[in-house]
């Protein structure tokens with residue numbers, strides 16, 4: 001029997017720390033459900049002490065997820081740990097992840113604490129967390145630049161205090177694979193009680209080495225990897241879950257362990273995270289990029305046709321790539337619709353939500369005769385967005401665009417239920433629509449990103465629009481999809497404006 005490699009996903013916590021990737025509670029729950037479906041072992045859902053919104057998000061994830069452990073991160077402070085304990089209280093299986101920095105530069109310049117004080121606080125924090133749960137993880141932040149002797153000392157002490165998982169972060173992405181693997185081997189060898197804990201790693205990608213460093217650690221005995229979908233995360237991101245999982249699976253000849261991940265769910269998870277965060281996946285990204293399995297050169301195509309394994313080390317379908325398959329059409333009934341949603345793992349909460357989504361499916365099928373899985377996913381996303389508490393709601397939009405004329409938009413937006421109309425010219429139809437909306441909302445927000453992607457191919461495809469807005473240091477994303485990209489744009493703009501209107505301030509875990 002091979003060892004199990006535990007997959008700890010931190011898309012909802014470290015991933016959310018990418019500027020602009022912040023997610024609402026509903027969005028976190030949708031991603032968490034997909035992670036659960038993919039059989040991720042542990043979902044780090046957020047930092048409950050950061051804000052009431054973060055607390056509510058972690059709690060909401062803990063309350064609905066049954067098959068994965070739900071974790072919250074906490075600084076090594078009693079008040080953070082209590083908040084985290086409260087947030088995960090409803091989880092079928094919960095974990096508290098507490099951390100304190102251990103590198104000389106962090107201890108001296110950031111914490112202004114002596115090494116002795118850091119050890120004392122770490123031990124106190126782990127003991128405090130154990131009052132809430134038996135499942136406690138400890139991280140010496142910036143371990144990659146910490147003194148190995150000091151790491152041995154603090155880790156031995158926190159194991160004695162009750163930490164079952166020791167996570168070794170390369171917080172600033174400074175390590176090289178051989179060096180990081182050797183660090184894990186040293187810690188396992190030198191810490192006398194190391195057999196009482198699972199060694200985990202958490203690598204950042206500043207030098208593009210997060211996956212290589214994590215895999216080197218696995219070869220040296222780490223049995224948990226912390227990673228994120230699409231490699232999302234602080235600065236250059238974290239190790240990409242899909243790359244870790246597929247490397248270990250593809251190179252079973254080298255690794256003495258394997259994950260329990262259902263790899264066929266990887267592409268769906270990647271799409272969901274990209275669409276919610278507005279962080280598009282580059283086409284040449286390993287595993288989940290649009291070109292990851294595309295063979296362009298004649299020699300490669302010929303080879304693959306003759307014998308697939310000449311140029312393919314993995315099968316596209318094993319990670320969830322499917323050729324655009326027409327799944328439903330305008331004559332499909334409510335049952336077929338509901339069944340396909342269930343097969344895709346899309347859970348609509350009530351019969352009312354199913355009815356509303358079905359009505360929108362029929363409208364879509366009238367405009368676009370072939371409905372693909374990707375269309376259903378976009379429709380469900382749109383439906384979920386509409387079910388969120390909307391302060392600003394699009395009632396109608398009319399846009400005139402003609403050669404030689406200035407584009408003009410007339411929009412009706414319900415503001416807290418009261419309809420207001422406005423019109424505006426613009427450089428193009430989208431610009432005119434946004435200006436008209438802004439003259440009602442008067443947000444004062446700055447547009448940071450506007451992007452349109454076609455969900456499937458063809459000119460009748462739905463366009464999925466992402467808008468990123470910033471105001472007073474806060475950054476939010478909005479999404480909208482429609483076969484009419486100007487309407488999709490207006491929906492995404494209002495979605496972002498609603499988030500700006502409702503979000504509470506939040507703190508950063510490492511500050």
Ligand code: KIV
Pocket residue numbers: 014073099139141142167169170171172202204509
């Ligand atoms: O990068 C890091 O050190 C972290 C810790 C909180 C584990 O994210």
Ligand code: ZN
Pocket residue numbers: 014169171202204234
């Ligand atoms: Zn991190």
